[in-house]
Amino acid sequence: MVNRKYFDALNYHPLSPTTITNKTDSEEFSRIEPYINNLEEATKNPTVKNIAVFGKFGAGKTTVINSFLNQHKEDLHKWSTFLSHETGSNRPVKPDKIRPLQLSTATFTRTMMQEHNRSNDQWIEIERNLVQQMLYGPKNKVLRNSKFRKIEQTGYLRWFIAWLSLLTFLITWFLLIGSPRSLSIFFDKGDLIIAQKFFYMPLLISIGILTTQAFWYFPRYFNSAKIGIGKNELIVTDKHSAFNQYLDEIIYFFSRTKYNIVIFEDLDRADDLNIFEHLRELNQILNSNQLIRESYKVEENHPAIRFVYAVKEDLFDNQMLASHRKATEKASLNKDDKYTNDDESDSDIAEATTKFFDWTLTILPRVSSINAPDFLMQAFSKPTDEFKNYLRAIGGFFEDVRVLENSLNDLKLCLKLQQGNGLNVEKLFTALLFKNGFPTEYQKYLNNIGSLSKLIRTRDFAEQHSKSLRETLKILQSRKETLVKYSQRAVVDHYFYIFMTAGAKTTSRIESQDQVITIRSIKNMSFSSLQRLYTYLKEKNMPQFSSQVQR
Structure with a gap:
């Protein structure tokens, strides 16, 4: 029977990024407040155009950004109202107000499933996706002169x-x-x-x-245009950047919408550095465009638009190593190409990072493999010591907070469905962690393939073999005891013969002068008593008896 007292308090955890305020969660807000203040400083600095928010997957980059934007929710409300009612006037805007545009590219499946056959021009598709999100966002009345018309509901x-x-x-x-x-x-x-x-x-x-x-x-x-591939559509030609092909549309888009912060998420999942280089070039073009600067009414040395990138810390590390491998392979095919550079050092990667970004912010993960057991313990209400030990043993294998939260959600659901009857929480939670933490191996197990399935199929053989080994060990232990007993008896008989040869009788007794050692009857002498006598004589340095005993 499952002990219900420590899992009844389980709550469902949303896996999506959240917005944290001082009112909703003061403790968590105090943890991320320094990050928010850091972003505030970055957006106010007149020399900063490209901002990097570093952090591993699940570290909370989007949560920090959303919480930062929530600090300016009054500006965001006014700006959304402005976009909804804007009909073509060049209404002036305040340059110190936050007007964000959030863009994301979901390339999870493409990166994992086609890694072995990745195209070198993947950045073209990513750029097309970003342009689509920009141009198909505002209403037609905001972008009246755009070639991209959206189907809108007529009143x-x-x-x-x-x-x-x-x-x-x-x-x-x-x-x-x-x-x-x-x-x-x-x-x-x-x-x-x-x-x-x-x-x-x-x-x-x-x-x-x-x-x-x-x-x-x-x-x-x-007459409307559409980004894509087809005879009746504006085509993104191979080897051409979508930013360059639709640059006039992008400039017109920003001059009308007046977004001054563009947030890019999930771009690093594509594992292609070209998109970041093109975005930096686009940022330079937009901030140098006179139409945009007049529309934004910014000062001469202040940027009109800032780009914020939510990426992982090893972005340039992976990309530079991948470039090095490609160059090495190319050099191996071309003997005339004398490529002798070694792998890029940490200093080269750090230099590339600081050159590309004008401001960097690193988000420390809330959960790691070290404190994952503590995170799990907080999810349960007063867990037993035995269950705590289990969480310490299992929690160290996971460091993604979303995997842990997803497993907790599944655990609560399973316990609700089964009413907690006859379930072993430890086994159930272990299976759920395996399902969420190692989904590939879990699917292999469901299809009766993979290492785990093979291990389970051979479990009976392993148990039978283990039983055979235990029986063999038992026989060997019995033999050892017999041999030890026989050896001790042989030693006692040997020294009994020595004493009898020296003139002793079976009823004779041996005593030490200080009465420390006493053998009352040589006939009843045991191995332990003989052992004590021998140790005593060696300590007293009695060579005559020692030599006599040792022969």
Whole structure:
């Protein structure tokens, strides 16, 4: 039976990044507040254009960024209202207000499943994805001159006006052009000319309205552009950057939306350094563009747009080593190419990091393999000492907080479904940790393949072999005891013969002068008593008896 007192208090944990405030969680907010203040300083520094937020997966980079943006939620609310109602005016904005744009590329599957066949031009697809997120975000009325039109829901009033205009056009056209004699039924000859002039006005108005509606709606079906691959789409040509192909659209996008902070997430999962180089170039172009600087109304030496990259710490490490391997392989194929550089040292990687980014911030992970057991203990309500020892043993194998939280969620769900009857929490939680922490091996196990499945299939053989070894050990131990007993008896008989040869009798006794050693009867002499006598004589340095005993 499961002890319910320490798992009933389990709570479900969301795996998505959260926004932490001083009101929701003061303790956790105090932990990340220095990071928030660091970002504040970075965004106020006039020389900073590219900011890196370092941290391993699950360290809390997005949580820190969201909490930082939450500090400016009043500015964000005003800015979202501005974008919703902006219709084309060059409304001035305050340069010290935060106006963020968050972009992300989900390349989890592509990176893991196609690592063995990765294309060298993967950055082209990533750039296309980023351009799509930028240009398809705002409404059409914000980007009126953009070639990229989005399908938007039409209001009932606009539909009513369109249908009313169409009906008016048909009626007036029928009365004036299609069947002009029908007006003579209702008007005299003198009033007929005046009536015709009167009906021309709604005809022209309806034509104007219908023409406007046609120019507004038809381009989205016949003239709109789309980023992609196809005969009727704007194609991102191989070996060409999407940023360069749609640079005019990107400049127009920022001049209209006036985003001054662009946050990029998950770019490092693509394992391609080209995208970071192109983004840095794009940042330089945008901050040098006169249209954007006039639109943002920033000072001469201040950047209009800052890029924030949420990436892992070994970004340049992996990329530079990969580049070195490619260069080495190329050199091995071309004997004339004398490539003799060694692997990049830590100083080279550090230099590349500091040259690329103007400001770096490292997020320390909340959970590591060292304190993972403590994190798990806090999730349970007063766990027993035995369960604590189990958590210490199992927690050190995991360092991703999301894996632990996902396992806790699964544990609570399983216990709810089974009502906690007949379940071993330790075995169940171990299985869930294995499922979430090692999903590939877990899927192999479900398909009856892999090392774990093989181990389980051979468990009976292992138990049988272990039983055979235990039986063999038992026999050997029995033999050892027999041999030891026989050897001790032989030693006692040997010295009994020596004493009898020296003239002793079976009833004779041996005593030391200080009465420390006494053998009451030589006949009943045991191995332990003989051992004590021998030790005593050696300590007293009695060579005659020693030599006599030793022969």
